[in-house]
Amino acid sequence: MKSYQKAQKPVKGNVKILDEQVLLETASEGLLSLSVELGMEVVRQLLEADVTTLAGEKGRHDSGRTAYRHGSEHTKVVMGGEKREIRRPRVRSKDGVELSLPTLTAFQDEEPLNQAVLARLLAGVSTRKYAGSRELKDPDAACISKSEVNRRFVKELSSLMEEFFNRRIxxxxxxxxxxxxxxxxxxxxxxxxxxxxxxxxxxxxxxxxxxxxxxxxxxxxxxxxxxxxxxxxxxxxxxxxxxxxxxxxxxxxxxxxxxxxxxxxxxxxxxxxxxxxxxxxxxxxxxxxxxxxxxxxxxxxxxxxxxxxxxxxxxxxxxxxxxxxxxxxxxxxxxxxxxxxxxxxxxxxxxxxxxxxxxxxxxxxxxxxxxxxxxxxxxxxxxxxxxxxxxxxxxxxxxxxxxxxxxxxxxxxxxxx
Missing domain, CATH: 3.30.420.40 (ATPase, nucleotide binding domain)
Structure with a gap:
């Protein structure tokens, strides 16, 4: 999976389904729900792959390792146009400096979230009804309040306006x-x-x-x-x-x-x-x-x-x-x-x-x-x-x-x- 992330290649034909029944049960809640659930699992595996790259295999002695695992903590990533909670593993260098995980940096980019807000509001959804317009009714999803949606919408509008008025002819x-x-x-x-x-x-x-x-x-x-x-x-x-x-x-x-x-x-x-x-x-x-x-x-x-x-x-x-x-x-x-x-x-x-x-x-x-x-x-x-x-x-x-x-x-x- 890590190689696909680096190369940005399609994974079609390279994913094997091990338990069809579990997938069908999740899919019964909607295709988007299934996609998000699979996406979150992929993020978890990519985070663990980042940790392995930095700190080596878990439970295996490595005299040359330069970093070590340091537990985990709650954080949020952007998935399905919303912020979702996930536990992120932590890694520190030998001198105690917290190391960043490339996967976490990539999935905490809020541009997809801002674009989702912009698209829905331009389509006619009001800030008051934004939470109810979501296909996924995840009560733990963040950034769906009226004030938060409005802030992101104004920010994206301003960014779009600046790009529109400054592009070369x-x-x-x-x-x-x-x-x-x-x-x-x-x-x-x-x-x-x-x-x-x-x-x-x-x-x-x-x-x-x-x-x-x-x-x-x-x-x-x-x-x-x-x-x-x-x-x-x-x-x-x-x-x-x-x-x-x-x-x-x-x-x-x-x-x-x-x-x-x-x-x-x-x-x-x-x-x-x-x-x-x-x-x-x-x-x-x-x-x-x-x-x-x-x-x-x-x-x-x-x-x-x-x-x-x-x-x-x-x-x-x-x-x-x-x-x-x-x-x-x-x-x-x-x-x-x-x-x-x-x-x-x-x-x-x-x-x-x-x-x-x-x-x-x-x-x-x-x-x-x-x-x-x-x-x-x-x-x-x-x-x-x-x-x-x-x-x-x-x-x-x-x-x-x-x-x-x-x-x-x-x-x-x-x-x-």
Whole structure:
């Protein structure tokens, strides 16, 4: 067993069952109960192996031994996401110094316990109900009180937030999506990057009183400081907020190509209409955006705006505002599947919904730092289910179109299909 611990190899095929009846009786209480019981026995045997290594075989004289057994004492090890009691053998050197046991050090690492607490609370378990959520009902298990669980949860959240905000931004992200989400009296602004391989990654967060330009610029400045290249042509998919738009163009200048979300545009127009008109106008807008040709799509949208002008001038004005930027994917002549993906912020909205499911568990926010801790945890949770965007194989065509749009030659090391 010791050799497996050192080599970190799987033990499949190397474990022999001597008494099946005993195992079946324990297994009747649940597979996790059996696993933990077996795990605790393995720890006991590993501890004894450590003692033998340090002090030699028990009961056998060894004139060259440098340490000796010194009884045992109660201690705790982490097993099954909880702390469990075990008796640890003690070893002292000839000059009376207590010697550490490698196995005990390994199994007293509390990171698995902290991760178990974080996972359960992010899944919706409250600190009050944490003890009752455990599959094993061991009355001797430690670290399950409300205060202890809360302390470990806050510690893990802080650690996760620090990692999230300090990780380097390596590689190129030719596509970025930015969006704001109201949390309490503040707004969390999130940035998602999409790499050349189509993989999504949360790049950063910031929080402000509203979705204002200062908060967005703070986020973008942080991204640049962590490695995001400022001088690469990049498609920014935004929801149409003026603060987002201005901060992006101010920060990235000519390298920023803006695509306004068509879904948000459609929603904004419908909000200016009576309910009796919303469905028909919504369908007309959808048909216009489905036009593959840029000129045809633009004419169709202008025709809709002209039709709304007399009866619903606010709806017509809403449609005309930023209309050109809702057709950027048409102007760049992107293929159908990639065009459909990048015409809206749905990918960002999906990540927002996962983060919101974590954020909604807090009813009263203390400050912006607490909001960012939970937001970082929520978006980190969202990242676990990220997949490549639809149409990712067509991203080289987007790169070619972006460089052509800005009349720029491909930079050294940039592969254009």
């Amino acid at each position: 390596d590689g190129d992200y030719p596509i970025m999506m930015l969006d704001g989400m109201a949390v309490g009296k503040m707004t969390v602004i999130a940035a998602m990057g999409i790499g050349r391989d189509g993989r999504k990654r949360m790049l950063g967060l910031s929080a402000g009183g509203t979705e204002n330009q200062a908060a967005v610029k703070e986020l973008l400045t942080d991204l640049l400081g962590r490695g995001l290249a400022p001088d690469r042509p990049r498609l920014f998919v935004l929801d149409g907020g003026k603060a987002l738009h201005k901060a992006v163009t101010d920060t990235f200048g000519k390298y920023a190509v803006i695509q306004r979300c068509q879904v948000h545009k459609k929603r904004n127009v419908q909000d200016q209409l009576p309910k009796s008109e919303q469905t028909n106008v919504g369908l007309a807008l959808s048909r216009a955006y489905l036009e593959h040709d840029y000129d045809k799509a633009r004419r169709a949208l202008e025709h809709i705006a002209d039709g709304l002008e007399n009866r619903y001038p606010k709806a017509a004005a809403s449609l005309r505002e930023g209309l050109e930027e809702t057709l950027t994917v048409h102007r760049l002549k992107l293929p159908g599947l990639l065009r459909q993906t990048l015409s809206n912020t749905n990918a960002m909205e999906s990540a927002n919904s996962v983060a919101a499911s974590v954020l909604k568990r807090v009813k009263h926010w203390k400050d912006g730092e607490q909001i960012l801790r939970y937001a970082a945890a929520g978006f980190a949770e969202a990242e676990k289910s990220f997949r490549r965007i639809k149409g990712y194989r067509q991203i080289p065509l987007l790169l070619e179109a972006l460089y052509h749009e800005l009349d720029m030659p491909a930079q050294h090391g940039t592969k254009i299909a």
